Amino acid sequence: MTRRPLLALLAALALMAPGAPRAQTPEDSAAAVRRREEEIRLESAKRRELEEVRQQAQQSREQARKLKGRETQALGMLKRTERELNLTRRRLRLLQQHRAKLDQQIDVTQTSLERTVVSLEQQKGRLARRLRNMYKAGASRDLEFLLSTRSFAQLLARWDFVVMVAEQDRLLLEDIQGKKEQVEADQQQLVSNRSEVEQNARETERQNRKLDTLRRQRAGTVQQIRTQRQTYEAAAAELEKAARDIQRLLARLEARRREEEQRARAQGRQPEPYTGDFARGRGQLDWPVRGDLVGRFGPEKHPRFGTVTLNNGVDIEAPAGTPVRAVAKGRVDYTSDDYGSFGQIVIVNHGDGYYTLYMHLSEILAQQGLEVQSGQVLGRVGDSGTSLKGTVLHFEVRKGGSALDPEDWLK
Numbered sequence: 180m181t182r183r184p185l186l187a188l189l190a191a192l193a194l195m196a197p198g199a200p201r202a203q204t205p206e207d208s209a210a211a212v213r214r215r216e217e218e219i220r221l222e223s224a225k226r227r228e229l230e231e232v233r234q235q236a237q238q239s240r241e242q243a244r245k246l247k248g249r250e251t252q253a254l255g256m257l258k259r260t261e262r263e264l265n266l267t268r269r270r271l272r273l274l275q276q277h278r279a280k281l282d283q284q285i286d287v288t289q290t291s292l293e294r295t296v297v298s299l300e301q302q303k304g305r306l307a308r309r310l311r312n313m314y315k316a317g318a319s320r321d322l323e324f325l326l327s328t329r330s331f332a333q334l335l336a337r338w339d340f341v342v343m344v345a346e347q348d349r350l351l352l353e354d355i356q357g358k359k360e361q362v363e364a365d366q367q368q369l370v371s372n373r374s375e376v377e378q379n380a381r382e383t384e385r386q387n388r389k390l391d392t393l394r395r396q397r398a399g400t401v402q403q404i405r406t407q408r409q410t411y412e413a414a415a416a417e418l419e420k421a422a423r424d425i426q427r428l429l430a431r432l433e434a435r436r437r438e439e440e441q442r443a444r445a446q447g448r449q450p451e452p453y454t455g456d457f458a459r460g461r462g463q464l465d466w467p468v469r470g471d472l473v474g475r476f477g478p479e480k481h482p483r484f485g486t487v488t489l490n491n492g493v494d495i496e497a498p499a500g501t502p503v504r505a506v507a508k509g510r511v512d513y514t515s516d517d518y519g520s521f522g523q524i525v526i527v528n529h530g531d532g533y534y535t536l537y538m539h540l541s542e543i544l545a546q547q548g549l550e551v552q553s554g555q556v557l558g559r560v561g562d563s564g565t566s567l568k569g570t571v572l573h574f575e576v577r578k579g580g581s582a583l584d585p586e587d588w589l590k
Contacts, residue, residue: 260396264390264394267393271390274386277379278380281375285373285376288368291365292362292369295365296362299359299362302355306351421518425536426580430580436528453508454530455531456507457509457533461587462587464506464507464589464590466590467537467574468502468503468560473568474493474494476490476492476584477489477584492585493573493574495572498570502558503537503540503556503560505555505557506589510549511526511527512526512527512547522538523542524540525558527545527557532578532579533578534576534577534578535576536573536576537557537573539571539572539573545558560572
């Protein structure tokens with residue numbers, strides 16, 4: 180083989196080898212620039228998109244914090260308002276009791292004053308007659324009466340008589356003076372009592388105005404809770420927490436009841452006078468209050484938000500102040516003016532582990548530790564606590580810690 184054909188063959192093999200460098204043309208350079216520009220544009224777009232996502236995430240977190248803050252603010256405001264309402268209601272009850280005592284004192288003082296005035300007038304009449312007689316007889320009459328005696332014994336007898344008359348005159352004057360002082364004291368007491376009644380009336384009016392203001396604030400907060408999903412769900416969560424607290428409270432009450440029962444049996448006496456009565460009353464118990472059912476036992480779905488909450492009892496709508504009655508005889512084991520989201524509550528022990536619960540009351544009229552009869556008033560309907568259904572009685576029936584459907588027990 181000659182040298183020229185060999186060189187040509189080697190050059191051809193080099194061109195055919197993979198990865199062999201090839202001279203770049205102007206078209207190749209332009210394509211590379213376009214690809215690089217496209218990569219930079221895509222990278223920039225991805226960065227902008229990532230930044231937008233980050234900003235949206237930040238805004239979402241900020242919005243969530245604001246919503247959570249509003250929830251806390253609304254519920255906190257509701258709790259503070261509820262406590263103020265309870266304090267104001269308690270002050271009003273004390274003012275009413277004080278007013279009743281003042282009225283009673285005024286009646287007693289007025290009667291005493293009238294009697295004292297009549298007695299004083301009678302004593303003044305007696306004194307006037309005595310003074311007239313003394314004036315008619317003259318100053319020397321007593322001396323003549325003494326000196327006209329015929330014996331020393333008669334003189335001593337007449338002297339004792341004169342001393343006795345003088346003593347009666349002194350007692351008459353002292354009685355008149357005492358009755359005058361009593362009249363003045365009664366009049367002063369009446370003035371003081373009436374002034375206190377006026378102060379009481381002014382304070383009562385001030386507390387009533389405060390109560391109205393707090394009620395309006397509470398109504399606005401409750402309306403906010405009802406219309407804002409996040410706040411409503413927070414309030415519902417508070418109710419569920421309060422329900423768990425009720426569960427623990429009932430467990431403690433039931434443990435105490437069992438201990439009392441064991442002690443009673445050990446001492447050979449009946450544990451509770453109402454044992455067995457409640458179970459026999461299934462389906463025949465009177466309603467604690469009459470009204471429309473706005474909440475039934477079991478899961479409840481919010482018509483607007485779709486939130487599902489568990490109702491351990493029933494909610495009976497009734498005007499504020501309507502008497503709430505015990506459905507069966509038992510013993511009041513627990514009362515509270517402020518039991519979280521349930522407000523003012525009463526728990527009655529009916530024996531054998533059965534309890535009835537009365538919640539959202541505006542006033543408690545039962546005394547803890549005392550027995551009550553069926554139909555006895557325990558309190559009044561209200562909307563204390565986080566009542567999301569207005570002025571209602573939330574009523575529950577429990578067997579130990581288990582919630583039972585109240586409609587199975589009420590007739």
